[in-house]
């Protein structure tokens with residue numbers, strides 16, 4: 001699958017003050033992408049367009065050659081893209097199992113064996129059985145991020161987007177989470193796009209973009 005953007009332009013209030021203009025890039029499955037850039041350069045804004053959470057001032061987005069309608073992003077969010085955040089955004093009073101189950105409940109995905117799908121996703125991210133029924137508030141940051149990744153994986157969407165997913169984690173845990181994202185791209189054949197300011201994440205990625213001077217530069 002290819003996720004393609006064409007002439008993407010975004011500004012908040014003043015068109016002269018655009019964050020980026022006429023960005024045209026393609027994202028392919030089996031590939032991990034990092035997006036770097038100074039604070040305030042517009043990385044999260046760019047990601048919110050790819051995640052179907054906001055619409056650009058101009059430009060188009062395509063899945064393979066099918067145009068995504070900006071006027072109806074619900075379908076795109078339900079079927080194509082899953083997002084992982086820096087602050088995990090889990091329901092902390094619920095267990096890992098229940099967090100993943102809730103994601104299924106609010107989606108359109110149906111499983112013959114839902115319990116197996118949930119446990120498979122939690123095992124894929126390396127959570128052991130003794131952890132998956134505890135409230136996630138009792139888990140470490142790295143373990144909580146694994147739950148958030150399992151929640152994104154269970155729906156089997158083609159595009160996994162992550163905004164500073166290792167921003168709250170120590171170096172060793174960061175490396176483990178980066179390896180996990182790499183496996184998701186390379187073994188599960190997904191498109192993985194990560195906004196980061198960390199060099200470990202960029203070094204592990206197949207392609208690195210930097211948002212600099214309001215332009216995207218590709219450096220790998």
Ligand SMILES: Nc1ncnc2c1ncn2[C@@H]1O[C@H](COP(=O)(O)OP(=O)(O)OP(=O)(O)O)[C@@H](O)[C@H]1O
Nearest residue numbers: 012013019037038039040041042043044045046197
């Ligand atoms: N809702 C908004 N209204 C107006 N300006 C905004 C809004 N959200 C963000 N901005 C501005 O747009 C610019 C880009 O913000 P964005 O969060 O995309 O940057 P970023 O590169 O992700 O930054 P960081 O690395 O600090 O998270 C910033 O100058 C920010 O202040």
